[in-house]
Amino acid sequence: MERTRIFVVEDQPQLLKNLVKVLGTFAELEVVGTSQDGEQAVEDIVRERPQLVLLDLELPGLHGIQVTQKVKRRAPEVEILILTSFEDEQKVYEAIQAGASGYLVKRVGPEKIRSGIQEVMEGGTVLEPIIARKFWNYFHSVQAKPTEARPENPWGLTPKEFEVLRFVAKGLSNAEVGQVMTMERRTVRTHLSHIYRKMGVNSHVEAVVMALRVGAVDL
Known part of the structure; x- marks a missing residue:
């Protein structure tokens, strides 16, 4: 069985130790x-190229949003899952805009961590309802008006x-896109990287x- 390679960024030593222990209980x-440091984390992640990073927002050096931005610039294939509390809604929103694939609340149970990682690795987004609503409202706010010019394909994307x-704009995960388009999930990810x-x-x-914003897709 191919195992998912995880990198953990957390500045609280005991919580970091507990997270590593929890993750170690899952064979996959x-x-x-x-x-434990944002700046060092970026360098380590770029070097190690894990498949997914569990990332705290409050870190010494660079904070989680900056880490997300830097990692996604240098290693865009690495998935990032934020670890935070309910009070960090705006920061989480900004982190996801920067390229994170969602967030988990700190001190969630082991199975929740496991299912969150699985969801992200299958192309999904892990969001609490309040963040999901913010994104839906935001998407609607930036959608081009029907009267505006609608460029068919300004980026030279292939039909597929x-x-x-x-x-993806309709909210389908990579796995769901694969089912609809009859292709493997990794093929969907390849198309997304080209996009x-x-x-x-x-x-x-x-x-x-x-x-x-340009009216190329609809919600």
């Missing part, structure tokens, strides 16, 4: 590195890439916002 997960983008490169973005959130 492998912790390949840890860090454009179709993937349209489904990001052509559009000059680092995440599906950025891609959807850009497409909505």
Whole structure:
């Protein structure tokens, strides 16, 4: 069985130790590195290239949003899952706009951590309802008005890439897009990486916002 390679960034030593212990109880997960400092975390993550990072927002050096931005610029294929509290809604919102794939509340149970990681690795987004509502409202606010010019494909996407983008804008996960389009999830991820490169973005959130702004896709 191929194990998902995880990197954990948490500045509280005991919580970091507990997280590593929890992750170690799942045979499908492998912790390949840890860090307690934002700046060092960026360098370690870029070097180790884990599949997913569990990232605290409050860190010495660089905070979690800055870490997310820097990692997604240098290693866009790495998924980032934020660890935070309910009080950090605005910061979480900003982190997801920067390229994170969602967030978990600190001190959640082991199974919740496991299912959150699985959801992200399948192309989903882990969001509490209040954050999901913010994104829905935000997407609606940036959507081009029907009377505006609607460029068909300003980024030179292939027909298949454009179709993937349209489904992502509808809120489908990578796995769901694969089912609808009859392709493997990793093929969907490959299409998304090409879409990001052509559009000059680092995440599906950025891609959807850009497409909505010019009226290329609808919600």
